[in-house]
Amino acid sequence: MRKCINYFVTAPKFSTxxxxxxxxxxxxDRAxxxxxxxxxxxxxxEPFTGIGKPEPLKHQLxxxxxRRIDLQHRLVYSCHDETILIAQCRDHY
Structure with missing residues (x-):
């Protein structure tokens, strides 16, 4: 069993x-x-590795x-301390 050092216990928070x-x-779209x-x-x-081809954003973001949801849509998030903030999960930034 591997040790999950980066495991976030709290549920993610969402921006508006x-x-x-x-x-x-x-x-x-349930899929x-x-x-x-x-x-x-x-x-x-694993906030910075894994599926969806995670990549750090630049400039204003x-x-x-x-992370890629599909070819068109991206999930944009940040991780600070033990909090995951979901900024958007539709469209492309």
């Missing part, structure tokens, strides 16, 4: 836009919602990371 995006997927939930679980375990 991030929560609106999440609710949009609940109403319109993408399932993918987002999988990415959220992966972020909780410096300090945030992005």
């Amino acid at each position: 836009r991030g929560w609106e995006d999440y609710l949009y997927w609940q109403a319109t 993408l919602l399932k993918r987002i939930n999988l990415l959220l679980q992966e972020i909780a375990r 410096s300090g945030f990371w992005s």
